Amino acid sequence: MTDFESIRLCVDKFASERDWDQFHSPKNLVMALSVEVAELMETFQWLSEQQSMNLTPEQSVAVGHEIADVQVYLVRLADKLNIDIGAAVVAKMRINAEKYPADKVRGSSRKYTDY
DSSP, X not given: OOSHHHHHHHHHHXXXXXXXGGGOOHHHHHHHHHHHHHHHHHHHTTOOHHHHHSOOHHHHHHHHHHHHHHHHHHHHXXXXXXXXXXXXXXXXXXXXXXXXXXXXXXXXXXXXGGO
């Protein structure tokens, strides 16, 4: 189960079996998503840059769980709003490519408004 449609179906089934659809408004899903992102941030909060790039096996498992939680809420939100995540990513990457042409930004962290 790696594509968005399979994940969407799995998440929808999970929520339906628990009668949670009634709670999954876009507003509530975005709020829950922000909590999960905060929990992901918490796993890195006191790590150095080096430590954040070399997680222990236990930390990797915890980060994986939090990334999964974030993804579940993103997929559920997209489903509720009838947004095709794959198509949205492709469209956004085209926009980003125009805003950040490789020949202008290679090796730079400047924002597109700075050049």
